[in-house]
Ligand code: HGY
Ligand code: MN
């Protein structure tokens with residue numbers, strides 16, 4: 001049995017939450033920025049303090065290794081991500097990394113020496129908001145994305161991942177190559193309303209939705225807002241507005257779980273008395289059923305085409321990213337259920353609408369996740385919140401499950 005130190009866990013959480021903190025209790029800690037560097041430095045320091053062998057790979061993933069008694073045993077991998085959304089929450093990703101850190105500290109405290117090594121990780125660019133390929137570090141590690149492709153991704157200012165990594169000194173020299181993993185476990189906040197609605201303190205995640213990201217650029221003609229008759233206009237904004245309202249109505253016509261989001265939107269030239277000639281927006285479509293995601297992508301293309309023909313405009317639609325839905329390992333889910341049952345914790349099995357690095361690791365190793373409840377389901381904003389008692393309960397289960405997996 002392993003018991004976490006609640007005070008120490010909370011202190012870590014509070015101190016990491018001060019790095020890139022916003023005034024309203026959130027985090028603005030975009031991947032590979034100065035704030036991300038500072039939290040990475042804090043993480044490396046904490047790993048070194050535990051006497052772990054620390055390594056940084058070429059996509060900036062940070063690993064710490066705690067040896068087991070059996071030097072040849074495949075390790076258990078634990079961890080999550082420390083990057084945040086713009087003005088995001090302080091629980092998304094960070095809670096998982098710190099629960100993993102607290103697990104290692106608790107094992108150390110209690111002098112528990114499982115036979116398996118344990119590897120802790122902080123993945124680069126899980127969020128995908130600065131460099132639009134989410135789960136980037138874990139995707140390169142699992143072989144889902146080529147290293148060169150990842151390093152060449154650019155942000156809105158044209159900075160490449162490669163340059164951003166070296167600017168913060170995390171362009172590691174360790175090769176990005178998957179090692180054999182006995183089991184991987186990620187703790188995360190639910191980022192949805194169901195645990196709270198059902199009165200459960202823990203979610204045992206069955207799997208993660210499939211998703212596709214697109215970027216559409218609609219081109220029209222800029223004209224004078226006054227003398228240009230409506231029927232002669234090629235108004236890119238009007239076309240985009242039509243397309244976006246249809247895209248937002250799509251999910252109801254596709255499936256009970258389908259969702260679509262237009263998260264970025266810009267127009268040019270952006271003058272009050274000029275008909276816009278350019279509109280650019282992103283689309284994020286998801287469902288647990290990959291066929292629904294594929295159908296949604298097709299319908300997005302159609303809606304944009306129809307809107308463009310109504311407004312004498314043209315469009316280019318770029319596929320940014322796609323990931324299939326994934327089902328987690330039933331045996332590890334059973335370990336989690338056993339731990340929750342032993343502790344009398346109310347839990348439920350559920351899918352995840354949010355993508356996680358565990359999705360990628362599940363492609364190469366037995367993987368599972370557990371969720372802590374999100375108050376009002378709010379996330380990806382500064383109001384993101386999880387009751388501390390729920391953080392402790394979930395992290396306690398996590399530590400015990402890791403201990404059991406590492407002792408198998
Ligand atoms: O987009 C996602 O689901 C994750 O938060 N990156
Ligand atoms: Mn996350």
Ligand code: MN
Pocket residue numbers: 085092127380
């Ligand atoms: Mn997120």
